Amino acid sequence: MKIAIFCGSSSGNDLTFVKATKALGSYLANNGVDLIYGGGKVGLMGTIADSFLASGGKVYGVIPEYLKEREIAHQGLTELKVVADMHERKATMAQMADAFVALPGGAGTLEEIFEAWTWAQLGHHIKPCAFYNTNGFYNPLIEMIKKMSDAGFLKPQHCDMLIKTDNSAELLSLIKSYKAPDRKWK
Template sequence: MNIAVYCGASTGNNPTYINEAKKLGEFFGKNGIDLVYGGGKVGLMGIIADAVLASGGKAYGVIPEYLKEKEIAHEGLTELFIVKDMHTRKAKMAELADAFVALPGGAGTLEEIFEVWTWAQLGHHSKPCAFYNTNGFYQHLLDMINNMVNSGFLHAQYSDMLILADTPQALINSFEAYSPPKVKWT
């Protein structure tokens, strides 16, 4: 299984974020799960990639040319794809991945997971999308998503399709049990 991980190019201000990214990366590496991610060696991106590689796994990075220096491209990956721009990066990551998960991160992390979640709703793919809720990081966002449902802007089946996990095994179990909802407008 190839899992795309979206996460911060920084580590945040709580060591729990670092520790949980390491644990998830080690779990991937030890269980034959390949990482697909943004290709940087900084922040949580670098932490999870290093943990996967150190545990015997494979890590595939996808980084735009103009971010190669800013995010400091990880040169020790199984393979590093250098692409033209962010649109190409996201498309390549989606192509390589069997599932998607957002670890703690900022606006870019949210944009990436929301895009693949939207694509799933529209039937562009039937792959699972998840939030790795380290230390309750995504609770307020999940409350907002529930507000979207309660306010009539999102059907419950599309909020229900999101996976919420806070341990590696729960994440993988949820991915393996995932069944996509009916596609919009079919």
């Protein structure tokens, strides 16, 4: 199984994020999961890659040429694919991955997981999407998603299809047992 992980190119200002990212990477690698990620060596991106590698896992990075040129690319990966731009990066990662997980991050992290989730709602794929909710990081966003559903802008099954946890074992179990709901437009 290959899981695409979206996360910050920064480590944040709380070491809890780094520790949880290391622990998750180690757990997933030790349970036969391969990592698909953005190919960077910085922030939580570098942390998750290093954690997988240190635990013997395979790590596949996908990075746009302009970020590689800025020397942000991780050089010790199982494989690093260099693509033209962010659009190609996301499409390549989506094709390679069996599931998508957002760790703490910024606007890019949200944009990536929201696109994967939107594609799932539309039936473009039937892969699970998850928020790894370290230290309650995504609680306000989860509340906003519920509010979108309560207000009639999001079907309840599309709200409920998101996996939300801060537990590595539960995350992997829920990904493995995931059943996609009906797509939005039949």
